[in-house]
Amino acid sequence: METRAINPWKWQDQRNYVQAVEVKAVNGTLYCSGQTAIDADGKSSDADMATQLTQAIANLEHLITEADYDCKNIVRLNVYHTDINAFFDGFHILQDWVVKHGIRQATTVIEVKSLFETLKVELEATVVK
Known part of the structure; x- marks a missing residue:
């Protein structure tokens, strides 16, 4: 797999994302459903945003690893949250x-009115290998 970041500007570098990612010679693509702060028993967290973000990241990382992909190969990350x-x-x-x-991903961050139950943040990723 070969990736190329396209950045016509420099300002996004401080925010750790890229404007676009080109991917060539892909051996697989993993489209991840939105990962949130839901525990292994399916219980939604009612914790604060930072705590939920930490759990959502851990859940996303677990999913990606379980699928035999690497987090460094996330090329798209959408973030939905309920409070900017x-x-x-x-x-x-x-x-x-x-x-x-070392992730170099295209990202969109969107505030939404609500998420499932008591959830405050959701991470949706596309990963390649």
């Missing part, structure tokens, strides 16, 4: 995780 201020208060959690894995 709370999300950006904990944004460093997501940033640190992206940097830790």
Whole structure:
């Protein structure tokens, strides 16, 4: 698999994402459903945004690993959240995780009115190999 980041500008570099990702010679593509702060028993978290973001990241990473893919090969990450201020208060959690894995992904961050039950954040990814 070969990827190429396309960045006509430099400002997105500080935010740890790219404007576009070209992928060639793919051996597989994993389309992940939105991952949230739901535990292994299916119970939705009622914790704060930062705690839920940490759990959603852990769930996404577990799913990707279980499917025999690598987080570093995430090429698309959509983030849905219910509170812009709370999300950006904990944004460093997501940033640190992206940097830790060397992920260079196209990203969209969207505030929504609500998510399932008590959930506050959801991560939807596309991963290649």
